[in-house]
Amino acid sequence: VFANWRKRPEPGREPVLNLIIGSPWCSGQDYAELAEKAIRMGTRVIQLREKEKDSREMIEVGLRVARSCREHGAIFIVNDRADVAVAVGADGVHLGQTDIPPEVARAMMGPGKIVGVSVSTVEEARAAIAAGADYLGLGPVFATASKQDAAPPCGLETVRQVASFSPVPVIAIGGITPENAREVLNAGAAGVAVISAVWDSPDPWDQMRRFIEMMRI
Ligand code: TZP
Ligand code: MG
Secondary structure (H helix, E strand, C coil): CHHHHHCCCCCCCCCEEEEEECCCCCCCCCHHHHHHHHHHHCCCEEEECCCCCCHHHHHHHHHHHHHHHHHHCCEEEEECCHHHHHHHCCCEEEECCCCCCHHHHHHHHCCCCEEEEEECCHHHHHHHHHCCCCEEEECCCCCCCCCCCCCCCCHHHHHHHHHHHCCCCEEEECCCCCCCHHHHHHCCCCEEEECHHHHCCCCHHHHHHHHHHHHCC
16 A cells, blocks of 8 residues: 555556544544544545644544554554654654645654645645655645635646646545546546545445545546
8 A cells, every 4th residue: 555655646556545534523533443444445545634632632542543544554644743643653744835844744754754745736736846745735626615724726727737747646635525536536636635525424434435436446
């Protein structure tokens, strides 16, 4: 999983579903159990994106999700917090444009770890690649209510453009559903990351099943 996912997408390579777990969507639920179930259904990457918990709570939950991912065979990425990623032995960290620079995260994480960077434009994508990002989280592709300070939607054309020159996988994010995921992948994305299409659904696991089925090649 790890090795394949880090390579540039090629025709015939199975796309990645990156399920994001965090509050408020998953509040009151056991994140480790959610991760386990999602992985059993076919998710390859779990990202813990937690804006409400304090550092200790994050490490506590992060350790449990990390164990789930390790036992069931998924990559585990921590959003924003390289310190938490190191503390829980995560596979990687995902950084926004105003988080610590990728080079700093790389040094903190140590060799072999994944550093992903959020980008929303071609310029940001080029800069993230130059800074050594292992993958790009590109978006929002479509309108989303899940991120307050999200950039304007970049659209499929930006996915196409960035995917055309990026030497690292492009994971599309923002407003992605089982209905529109195919066109996002067709535009060159190596995978999609989702929050609300799963967690805001009355039946999250049925949505998961639809994503997985749609992404099977
Ligand atoms: N970064 C860009 S859009 C977004 C993030 C974290 C939110 C994506 O959530 P959703 O609900 O899948 O649109
Ligand atoms: Mg961030």
